[in-house]
Structures are given as structure tokens and as C-alpha cells.
Amino acid sequence: MPRWPADARERLEAAALDLFVEQGYEQTTVTQIAEHAGLNRATFFRHFDDKREVLFGDQDRLAGLLADGIRAASGDAPLFDCLQAAFAAVDPVMNPQQRGKATQRVQVMMASTEVRERGLLKRARIAEAIAAALRDRGADQITARLGAEIGLLAFSLAVERWINTNDQRFALCAARALRELRTRTQDLGSGAGALGGPRSQSPVAQSDTAS
Template identity: 45%
Template sequence: MARWQPDAPGRLAAAALDLFEEHGYENTTVIEIAERAGLTKSTFFRYFPDKREVLFDKGTLTGVLVEGITSAPPAAGPLDAVADALDELGRTFFTADRREFSGRRQAVLNANSELREREALKRLDLTASMIEALGRRGVPSLTARVAAELGTLVWEIAYDRWIDTDNSEGFGPLARQALAEVRGAAGVVG
């Protein structure tokens, strides 16, 4: 692959995923990832601080969620604002062309405790960002926290269903279905 080709971060992520699948996360080096992508080690470090971060979105997902909450209609309740943000994720981030990569990525994460830990920290950051965005909408602190925690749960359920190879439904509809199920379960628990 020539060095001048565009989307160096995407190429590095694809190369890393291939190598992690082939040799395991622990047995793959940054130099191997860069070489597989047709880039240099210094180019790798221009985009990622370490090999662990190459499979994470660098805040893009969080930015889409926060913008979705911010731009939700003023009359939308907290959980409805989160649902609008999840719809936006389905339109801009979890698209059909990313499904295979996302499923493969999740399998690599599931096989490595260090990567699962990093994913858990990213989810905590995601939840905190949703709480802040809801707070800026004037949602009381406890309500914002509950809505964000439920939103994260809905996101996880929808994501697991979306990456399932037997499923062809889009992320947005899956998130709306998961939200209805979570609301139903909350009624049963209540």
C-alpha cells in the first residue's frame, strides 16, 4: 500500500485488526501495524498514543452522541433526547459499511482483558459526556445520570445486536427497539 493513500487512521485500524486476529493483540507490535498499513512508526504515533488506542474512535462516537442530545427538540424528555442521539449514531457512525469491521473488532476486544478494560473506560466517558450534555439542556443531575446510564445500556444492547452477523437491521431501529425493551423492563422492576 502506498504511503500517499488517504485515511491513514483507517488504514492503521484495519491493519491492526488484521494482525490482532492473526497473531493476537499481545504478539503484535506498532511497527508491524504501521508496515502492514504501508506507513511508518512515526505516522502511527501521529494518530495513536499506543497500539491499544488504534481500535478506539478517538472521541468521534462521543461527539456524535453529545451533538445528538444537544440538537434534540427542546420538548424532548431526557431519554428521548438520548434516543435521538442514538438514531444519529446509526446514521453517521454505525453504518452498514462498518458492521463487519465492528463485529471483528468486538471479537478482538472480547479476547483480550486489556482491551475490554479500555472499552469499559470509554463507556464510562461516554456516559459522563451524555450526563453533561443533558445537564446543559437543563435536566436535573440525578435524572441526567439515570437517562445517560439507561442510554448506555440501550447502546450496548443495540450494538451487540447490530454486530450480529445474522442481523441485517440498522443500528437506529435496533436502538429504538432496545429502548422500548428497557422501558418495559424498568416498569416491571418498578
Template identity: 40%
Template structure:
């Protein structure tokens, strides 16, 4: 057997999501996922630490993307300008063209307490990483914390709205709408 199967990772992801949807996350085993993908269990473990990681591995490069974006941004851009420019770019790069897959993932995560807590944990960790990246730019701690929380909230809210739709509106446009709603809300005192 070849040590490297072309497209193995994607086939495993696809097989896992199918099986989680059909028979539930808890009742699905790694050998079943590997068999559905036409691969071996060993190949599965070359790509993922466990079946849970199939659902979360896609987010692993987000902190690096964010850090790279902030490192090359003009020094005089304000935190909110950075978010307004960066979030639609991230949306397109990370999620566009993957809505069906993300909808399936969303349904699986929503049905399992442990997966929901893992999701919240990943979101909190991402917020921490964004906060640190803003502080590294010289932004004060309070503004860095709030900016990071706003960025994660806007992206998460937009993703949820996008996944609930059935038309072909781009996620980036929904992100822009959410940012506008946030600005209107926050300035209204």
C-alpha cells in the same frame, strides 16, 4: 516520502485488525502494523498514540456528537424522548456499514483483560459526559445520571446484539427494539 499518505489512517486500522486477529493483540507490534499497511512507523504515530488507540480512536468524537445533538434539541423534549430520537440517529451515523470491522474489533477486545477494562472505562466516561450534557439542559442530577446510564446501556446492548447477527438488519432498528423492551420492562411493576 510524502508526509501525508491518502487513506493512511484507514489502512492502518485495517492492518492492525487483521494482525490482532491473526496473531493476537499482545504479540502484534507497531512496526508490523505499519509494514502490513505499506507505511512507516512514523506515519503510524502521526495517527495513533499506540496500538491500543487503533481500537478506541473511533469513539473520540462521540461526546462531541452527543453534546451537539443535545444543544440543538427542542427545549421541551423530555430526556427519554431525546434518547428515543437520538440513539437510532447516532447508530446509523457511527456504526452502519462498518459491521465486519466492528465484529473483528469486538473479538480482539473480548480476548484481552486490559482492553476489556479500557472498554468499560470509555463507556463510563461517555456516560459521565452525557450526564453532564443533560444537567447543562437543566435536567436534575438523578434523572441526568439515569438517562445517561440508560442511553449507554441501550446502545451497548444493541451493538452487542447487532454484532452477533448475520443478517442485514440495521442497527437503528435494533436500537428501537431495545428501547421498546426497556420501556416495557421498566413500566411493569
């Protein structure tokens, strides 16, 4: 028999998010989080290094899934096909429970610079994971870094949409974000027009404006 419940981690995450949103991140102690989850401080620190980590427990797993998806894409896949594979790989974990957590996390990050800094560190690590996967596919250093920034922006856009539209699956939000970014990457790379000027004539660009 384990000495603590198998779902301790999830309960600690849920308790922390509830308390952070209710009473504020700064005002919440690790002891309160543990008690709210029906556990103790020692159990908390078995699962998380500090109070901020409890907010980002699933980010490392996401980074791994995204990178695995990119590595598994077909041999000659261009960037946006690799990103599509990455988002397909995370789609199964993007369930309603995750959406609830993501929504609460955004609220907490907006209220605390300290939390936002940790979120940015996690973001940087996801970017590094994506860049490493792109390098494994033969991309040079700079292409891999650029591809990672585009991929991370696509992921952010997809998650933002997914949080704000309760009736849509993550996969749909991800597909839309990829379409929007592909068009814009084309436009900015071609440098054909002014930033606010008429876009290239793809049918995708027209549907994008309906957001």
C-alpha cells in the same frame, strides 16, 4: 501534498484489527501494524497514542455525536426521546464497514483484559458525554447519571444486535433496544411486581419476549 496518505488512519485501524484477530493483541507490534498498512511506525504515532488507542479511534466521535443528538432534541423531550435523537445522530456513521470493525473489536476485547480496560474507559467517557448533554437540558446530577447509564446500555444492546444480525440497519436495532429498556425502566421504577413476575400490560412488552 500531505506527507502521508489521507486515509492512513483508516488503513492503520483496519490493519490493527486484522492482525489482532489473526495473531492476538499481545503478539502484535505497532511496527507490524504499520507495515501491514503499508506505512511506518512514525505515521502510526502521528495518529494514535498507543497500540490500544487504534482500536477505539472512533469512540470519541461517537460520544460527540450522541451528545449533539441529545442537545438537539425538542425542548421538552423526556429521556427516551432524547436517546432516540442521540441514536438518530449516530445512525449515518453506522455503516457496514463500522459493523465489521465493531465485530472484530468485540473479538479482541474478549481475548485481552488490557484491551477491555481501555474499552471500559471509552465507555465511561461516552457516559460522561451523555450525562453532560442531559445536564445541559436541565437534568440534575443524579438524573443525568442515571439517564446516561440507561442510554449507554441501550446503545450497547443496539450495537450487540446490529453486530449479530447482518441484515438489520442500526436504526432498527436502536429503536428496539429503546423500546425494551423503556418498558423495563417503567417496571423497575414502579416496583409493582417481582423481578421475574408478569410485566406491565403494554403491547411492547409482549413483542420483547420474542427475542
